[in-house]
Amino acid sequence: MPIDFDAPLFKTMYRRRTRRFPQGGKLLSRRAGLNYNSKEQPVPLNEQETAILCFATSGITGVTVEEIRHLLGHLTVIGRTAASPCASLTLHLFFSNDEGVFYYKTDSTDEIIPKRRVRIRTLEDRKEILEDYKKNTIKLKGRSPFF
Secondary structure (H helix, E strand, O other): OOOOOOOOHHHHHHHOOOOOOOOOOEEOOOOOOOOEEOOOOOOOOOHHHHHHHHHHHHOEEEEOOOHHHHHHOOOOOEEEOOOOHHHOOOOOEEEEEOOEEEEEOOOOHHHHOOOOOEOOOOOHHHHHHHHHHHHHEEEEEEOOOOO
């Protein structure tokens, strides 16, 4: 399934609904009217979709605006998709899927300092999202019958 990187923001927001159930999901509730059972078969996310979600939570976007660095003497200039307290960049992402439990790690400081102000500017640059995912994802636990 191709990813629509160019979906219009407001059209997407207008079409959004509050029920968030995965395709093939089921919700059993004691409250009337809240039960839900998808009629579709579940479909796991593919590698590209998982990579995009990981990037959205803690991806490296480029060099940040450096006002704080000059005022407070911070050396960190790494831009991310998510904020962290005092720009400490101590974000860690753990996720699970049908294949197991994973850790989407942060690159080492030597590799992480971006050379460009904006890291993903063109359609061609978007390949870096999948490259980051492949390089930075560590499998912690394999699939189990109880998972």
